[in-house]
Amino acid sequence: MHSRLLKYLLALALISVAPVQAEVFEKTLSNGLKVVVKEDHRAPVVVQQVWYRAGSMDERTGTTGVAHVLEHMMFKGTKAVPAGEFSRRIAAAGGRENAFTSSDYTAYFQQLHKSRLPLAMQLESDRMRNLQLSDKEFGKEIKVVMEERRMRTDDEPHSLLYEKLMAAAYQEHPYQHPVIGWMNDLLTLSAADARAWYASWYAPNNATLVVAGDVKADEVFKLAQKYYGPIPAHKLSARKEFSEPPQVGIKRMVVKAPAELPYLVMAYHAPVLRDPEKDWKPYALEVLAGILDGNESARLNKVLVREQLLASEVGAGYDSTARGPSMFVLDGTPSEGRSVADLEAGLRAQISQLVKDGVSEDELKRVKAQVTASEVYKRDSVFYQAMQIGQLESIGLGSKAIPLMLQKLQAVTAQQVQDVAREFLQDDNLSIAVLDPQPISGEHKHASHGASSHVR
């Protein structure tokens, strides 16, 4: 429930200002590749991550999903390293590896003993330039991606609901498309689409290399120069600037899927951090999410689950860092015998009360104490620290902004929290989706709990 919030807090809690921590070093190669090194000498391990600033938001209608398909194809070989061989060589070196794609970026990583960093760099730099995208490998891998879509979205009612909600909530912005792509686009994608994507975005001047672990920064810079330095920069495709026009009234939708319990999501358009020094609203929205759902005694769980028995699960989440716009999201499952309309009324009552009466100093302090502690805890994971650096570099804020962001978060006032709640948690800004559970066999045994009949 509050793990989501924790994630958001941690996303802000990157580099401690505490002097005990090793510093973060950065350098940009002449081909435009930015290299960021985080030294951490607790264990003889290293993580390499390469982040490309190309995600599903850079796709075009008709080829949604191509960013993610290309991520899969990156394991399918170069002239020097045939299909499957990348994974075999990393495995033989004792490594673990994977990759992930989001709306904003695509990233690849390996975790290994520190002595194997050159191997990881050799392999990763090779596929930055020399990928061979054969029709045959594409034909097999696109089937794997369709299975992935079936597993993660088509057969997962809550994921399906989020996919459809985003498609409705965003009218213009490409966040309306799912990262995995629409099934019809996957069916018609070709190896040529993947080649075009690779040619457009896979270049050192569109990437960040993050290395964290038991390494010395100057040695990493030398290795990076050796392996990545020779790759020429190239002109990137022009990026479209997207904005989302103001929503002019509430949007509501129902999604039917096989399930037992109904589910409610309320998503309000919200701003993201663009200027870490001058902006204040995103910080206040982070704190607002913490006050609503930062721990089990936070407002939503305390009142709606524990006291009123209105919900069996309830949550709030907001992410202040993204290339595109953000949303402040409330979600929940009503208790047996209660409807989604009851739950919606309960959530609205919490928002109204907060807007009217504000938040207490104790609540504010509690959220900030959690941020402070998370700052210390995150030092237990080198991988996680590298993730945060890569993410912030890729969305354009830069990892150097982190100490400032932490200071600003600690400076949020009760009045600011109340102000952002009033400004953004408004009906004109809101999209609501309800899961109407369908029986998995013939008869509709739980019709009375169905969502559609309760939607206003």
Added chain:
Amino acid sequence: MYAKFFAIAVLFVCSATSALATPHIQHWQAASGARVYFVEDHDIPMLDVAVDFSAGSAFDTAEKSGLAGLTHGLLSLGADGLSEDDISRKLADIGAQMGGHFDNDRAGLTLRTLSSTAEREQALDILARVLQSPQFPESVLAREKVRLVSALKEAETKPENIADKAFDKAVFGSHPYSLPTSGDVDGVTDSLRADVVTFYNTHYGAKGAVVAIMGDVTHAEAEAIAQQLTEQLPPGGASAAIPPVEMQIKASEQRIAHPATQSHILIGAPGVARNDPDYFPLYVGNYILGGGGFVSRLMEEVREKRGLAYSVYSYFVPMQQPGAFQIGLQTKKSQADEALQLARSTLREFIARGPSEKDLKAAKDNIIGGFPLRIDSNKKILDYLGVIGFYNLPLTYLDDFVGKIDKVTVAQVRDAFQRHINPDAMVTVVVGAPEEKAEGGK
């Protein structure tokens, strides 16, 4: 790693790695009777603690399936005069995180806190009260039962959960490992407060407790912490032993209808116990068969060559008694039979011939070369302390790990698989089976 504080064990392994330092584990029995496992490390000003009991779902009965999980879940929802809200608020005030883990064998709580005195003392005070004086308030129990029943009903509509439940039933028959870890609707509904109190008093005794402590405290402080967390536990001894698993099962195949687009396929049988001498050959062999990420045989055959599935795997769940050996995959319904036959033939071939020398070398290179990644954080070391303590593994388990892997031979892998896994006596479950073949709704 941790060289300042840990004894250094120098392991000469294949050329992939140089000397590795493993954490120095200090072990003692607290005055309470609890067994304590401690690694001292001052790199980060924080402390991790886990306390485990033999109180998992294997100690449930079919009539009250879910009682063990309810008891575990209620520990932190009211204790020693603190309401559930007091507990979560006091932890949040200092940024401490309390969590739990629960499986067939084990039930436990974990705590992560800053190690500075005020924060540490407040966090440990709450953990001590939650573990030793839970109140199981009637109103909270009633509410949690309703929430759990809702979640169980929801799970019963999900193909992966339906498959797991049918699989465990078919593999373990009437053995308690067949009981779902979270219980079932009737069992949870019928569990009363008196049952919860009795379960707690029977299974949360100090003599069965395992305390793992990792982080920024001294030995003397760790001794005091272990005693503080266990001295007021119920006086009873450890839980009774879990009965043996019937290893000889008959081949069976269930096909269960579901409207999902994919079939969820599980194949398996009883596998191996945590203390079995075949553990390492089976572990290494399974890496080759279906445990090794992108390079396993199942991955190669099912995904890489044919694009039949996104996820395909095999694993052993080594428990007090033999847990399951399981192969799993998901594929669109029209391909279910093809994928099932392929998984079966891959298993059959592996058992008949065993791995090649080349396979074995690749597996060892990965497992041995990747050993430092297993102990590169306090969290991972804490988890090992819990397993070593709970399953009575040698204190040198981590020191010996690389050597044990390195000694495994092709013949040992083949022999161990042939003795433990009979491809002619496997359970198969297909949920979301191709329509014309399904036996009807669940």
